[in-house]
Amino acid sequence: MRLAIKAVCAASRKLTWAILASLALVGVVACASSVTKPRAEPWPTLATLAPPRAPDNNPSTPIKVELGRRLFYDGDLSFTGVMSCATCHEQKRGFSDPNKTRPGVFDDPGDRNIQTLANVGYFSSLTWGGPQVDILEHQALIPIEGLKPVEMGFNRGPEGALPQRLKDQACYPQLFAAAFPEKQGEISMDTITKALAAFQRSLVSLDSPYDRYRRGDAKAISAQAKRGEAVFEAKQCSSCHAGAHFTDAALPGVKPAEAFHALAPPKEGEALKVDTGLHRITQKVEDAYKFRTPGLRNVAVSAPYMHDGEAATLANAIRHHYAAAERQMDERLKQTVSDADVVDLVAFLESLTDQGFITNPAFALPPSGCPVPTSAELQREEANSARLHNSPPGP
Ligand code: HEC
Ligand code: HEC
Numbered sequence: 001m002r003l004a005i006k007a008v009c010a011a012s013r014k015l016t017w018a019i020l021a022s023l024a025l026v027g028v029v030a031c032a033s034s035v036t037k038p039r040a041e042p043w044p045t046l047a048t049l050a051p052p053r054a055p056d057n058n059p060s061t062p063i064k065v066e067l068g069r070r071l072f073y074d075g076d077l078s079f080t081g082v083m084s085c086a087t088c089h090e091q092k093r094g095f096s097d098p099n100k101t102r103p104g105v106f107d108d109p110g111d112r113n114i115q116t117l118a119n120v121g122y123f124s125s126l127t128w129g130g131p132q133v134d135i136l137e138h139q140a141l142i143p144i145e146g147l148k149p150v151e152m153g154f155n156r157g158p159e160g161a162l163p164q165r166l167k168d169q170a171c172y173p174q175l176f177a178a179a180f181p182e183k184q185g186e187i188s189m190d191t192i193t194k195a196l197a198a199f200q201r202s203l204v205s206l207d208s209p210y211d212r213y214r215r216g217d218a219k220a221i222s223a224q225a226k227r228g229e230a231v232f233e234a235k236q237c238s239s240c241h242a243g244a245h246f247t248d249a250a251l252p253g254v255k256p257a258e259a260f261h262a263l264a265p266p267k268e269g270e271a272l273k274v275d276t277g278l279h280r281i282t283q284k285v286e287d288a289y290k291f292r293t294p295g296l297r298n299v300a301v302s303a304p305y306m307h308d309g310e311a312a313t314l315a316n317a318i319r320h321h322y323a324a325a326e327r328q329m330d331e332r333l334k335q336t337v338s339d340a341d342v343v344d345l346v347a348f349l350e351s352l353t354d355q356g357f358i359t360n361p362a363f364a365l366p367p368s369g370c371p372v373p374t375s376a377e378l379q380r381e382e383a384n385s386a387r388l389h390n391s392p393p394g395p
Pocket of ligand 1: 072077083084085086087088089102103104110111112113114115116117120123125126127128129136139140143144151152196200
């Protein structure tokens, strides 16, 4: 019923008032209210939304989150000491970066566009193309030790080189002891990735103007953004970019592989040149060119877009969905979007920017110095350390 009303709404905007007047009164009322007022269903708040589920063996604690933050911003997590997670995942860009792709520490070219991290703790499948990467603890090993592409470079060096590097510093042993008392403060790839995961589960964005609108503040977003919201429903964007995290990968009950979709399969001759997405992992023909639906929170600050960064603007990213209508396999994408729809959709997507999230000091570069009490001697050693930890995000 709601979709039918939306369709009438979308169509009615193009009609003159004279024709509008001839529409059934109920339709007009329903349309007007759906465009100008927030919908009535409950929309989560930070208070009502359960925190992301953590595995039983890695419950989040404030000190573990703090350790994870320090690790996330520490250049020492890369082999050469110059690249932290935050070099690529910059807070002010919704934890992404402005490049199409970015080379790793040994200049191996990047393979895919850097993803945003808001609400990533709710996703059942991580990365653009890997349904097998279903948990943050495992994902963190990919940038640190991965080979294809090499990012932070710890595929080199003896095993245990990164934990040893952290053990040799003044503060980390105290921090790991506080964060992992049940493991006697063990510093290992296991505890490093657990702390990183705990920090990332704290990255929850739920206070954009659109959230405030959905929670009842009718003035929180512009009339254009409200029209964009209606188009987002009518064009079924919301069937893939679904729910409060704007991806079906975060919907309860959706299996990881079900959140992968093929937008525009390439032309015959181009097929071999491009990234085949899910197919790379499964080798199944039907999985060719499928990518996991990205969440759209803070999407206006995370250009460029798509798995290859090929779309420079939001408008291009939207048009890209419909680029190859004749080759389109997904019924939902066998339609067109007008220029006016695209403008409205962009206004809607811009209302998903959560300023509080992208400037929250709790998610930013941690202050220098050790956040747990240490002896005066250790504090001094820490202050004098020549290490590159707490490296600021890259350009
Ligand atoms: C060289 C740049 C780079 C660095 C450094 C980097 N990442 Fe990423 N990150 C990426 C790219 C590119 C992707 C998408 C990868 C893919 O789909 O194959 C990604 C994806 C992710 C995802 C999945 C997000 C989603 O929506 O599914 C998470 C989580 C993540 N990174 C966390 C981290 C953590 C933690 C670190 C530090 C240990 C880190 N990244 C370091 C480039 C980087
Ligand atoms: C069939 C599922 C599906 C539908 C319907 C859909 N999308 Fe997408 N969307 C995706 C997938 C999958 C990607 C990533 C594709 C890629 O990287 O090649 C994506 C990417 C995007 C991006 C880029 C995000 C980023 O971080 O790079 C934006 C913006 C976007 N979609 C908006 C929309 C809008 C607006 C609509 C409706 C007009 C829409 N989508 C309809 C599945 C869908």
